[in-house]
Amino acid sequence: MRDVAVRAVELARTKGAGEAAASGYRVRQVDVTWRDGRVEKITEATTRGLGVDLYVDGRYASVSTSDLRQEALDRFITESVALTRKLAPDPARRLPDPELYQGQAKVELQLEDSHYGEVDPASRRRTSEAMEAAARSVPGAQAILSASASYGDMLAEKFQVHSNGFEGHRRATDFWASCEVSVKDPDGRRPEDWDAAGSRHLSQLVDPAEVGRKAAQRALGRIGSQKGESAVLPMVVENRAAGRLISMLLGPLAASMLQQKRSFLEGKLGARIGSDLLTLSDEPLIVRGLGSRLFDGEGLAARPFPVFERGALRNYYVDTYYGRKLGMAPTTGRTSNLTWVLGQKPLDGLLADMGEGILVTGFLGGNSNSTTGDFSLGVQGYRVRGGRSAEPVGEMNISGTQLELWTRLVGVGSDPYPYSPIHTPALMFEGVQFAGR
Numbered sequence: 001m002r003d004v005a006v007r008a009v010e011l012a013r014t015k016g017a018g019e020a021a022a023s024g025y026r027v028r029q030v031d032v033t034w035r036d037g038r039v040e041k042i043t044e045a046t047t048r049g050l051g052v053d054l055y056v057d058g059r060y061a062s063v064s065t066s067d068l069r070q071e072a073l074d075r076f077i078t079e080s081v082a083l084t085r086k087l088a089p090d091p092a093r094r095l096p097d098p099e100l101y102q103g104q105a106k107v108e109l110q111l112e113d114s115h116y117g118e119v120d121p122a123s124r125r126r127t128s129e130a131m132e133a134a135a136r137s138v139p140g141a142q143a144i145l146s147a148s149a150s151y152g153d154m155l156a157e158k159f160q161v162h163s164n165g166f167e168g169h170r171r172a173t174d175f176w177a178s179c180e181v182s183v184k185d186p187d188g189r190r191p192e193d194w195d196a197a198g199s200r201h202l203s204q205l206v207d208p209a210e211v212g213r214k215a216a217q218r219a220l221g222r223i224g225s226q227k228g229e230s231a232v233l234p235m236v237v238e239n240r241a242a243g244r245l246i247s248m249l250l251g252p253l254a255a256s257m258l259q260q261k262r263s264f265l266e267g268k269l270g271a272r273i274g275s276d277l278l279t280l281s282d283e284p285l286i287v288r289g290l291g292s293r294l295f296d297g298e299g300l301a302a303r304p305f306p307v308f309e310r311g312a313l314r315n316y317y318v319d320t321y322y323g324r325k326l327g328m329a330p331t332t333g334r335t336s337n338l339t340w341v342l343g344q345k346p347l348d349g350l351l352a353d354m355g356e357g358i359l360v361t362g363f364l365g366g367n368s369n370s371t372t373g374d375f376s377l378g379v380q381g382y383r384v385r386g387g388r389s390a391e392p393v394g395e396m397n398i399s400g401t402q403l404e405l406w407t408r409l410v411g412v413g414s415d416p417y418p419y420s421p422i423h424t425p426a427l428m429f430e431g432v433q434f435a436g437r
Helices: 002-014 070-084 121-135 208-220 239-253 255-259 320-326 347-354 402-408
Strands: 019-035 038-056 059-065 144-162 167-183 192-199 231-237 280-282 305-309 338-340 357-368 374-385 388-401 409-412 427-435
Touching: 002 019, 002 038, 002 070, 002 144, 019 121, 038 070, 038 121, 059 070, 121 144, 121 167, 121 208, 144 208, 167 208, 192 208, 231 239, 231 347, 239 255, 239 357, 239 402, 255 320, 347 357, 347 388, 347 409, 347 427, 357 388, 374 402, 388 402, 402 409, 402 427
Parallel strands: 231 357
Antiparallel strands: 019 038, 019 144, 038 059, 144 167, 167 192, 231 427, 280 305, 280 338, 357 374, 374 388, 388 427, 409 427
């Protein structure tokens, strides 16, 4: 794949491109789904391809192909360069300054499990089967209507080559186990829930049986769910659900959103947009991290940087293209891993501190307006009474504005969610508007 990427760049320059960048990739993905006592689906796919960025006479195009034969590649590059010449010029489109490639960390991120090739079809099937069996072994399992367990693993390799001196290589593995369970409610409804776990190395993957048990317990806990009363209440958001909230805040940090006037955070660099408890950083160099990298999609050397400090916005996500348009120094175009300044208490401790309110365990639909910061989200979870989870609630909404919500952050858990690069802990907010009955 490196040879393919190098050849593509050389061809592009020969055919008239002033600059070029190419990424050759190969991905192998295997998935096994076990549903209600039998194999439902097995898929195995290996894909490979080439993506090329062309900079021709002040014009730019991004093209891709899966036909990597020499004669096909020559024709593909020739036609792509010719088509690029037909586009409107864009003076901001060019490769990054080579200085931005420098200073790449000398860290072994351990993103690839060297034992990946030892995983065989029988073990994949056993893992999926064990998850479903565990789901059906929990108390109350007679109410389970269906359980679907999936195991998947992936090996991905990428070579990235730029005509102005950058060359990067990345190999990474992923292993994931997930289970979805639906149950029968006495009123005829069929509530469902899920659990999942993932890791870079198979040895770090939690016991898949635990994933199955948790999925079943969560689904059974939804039986008898009712719509709660409309009220302004304190809210604790479970760690795995809290990622939805922070994602709504991260999207408007992109330089593309700023340049297109679609971000409510435009012009707020250095301003306080949340409480003192909102402190998180972008950390791309975490060993075995799900979002870790030595360089980003443009080849920029990966470096940690603060995003929010005690509620103040410290950095946007700026790629080189929109950085030129905005006159801003580039950071990186997308998130890697996020790390939070954590509190001292896990979820149960936050519930005890809250006393009365609602624990949100999931968001159902809804939307967030990146331009205004207004949001409205469907929620499900549990009423909290006396600092403990009580009856399940659902069919409720929360609404407000992001700038107001994050000033109401009054608690951060000690339990970052490990199966997402966002790593969100449980979060507690005061004075949240719930709409119910």
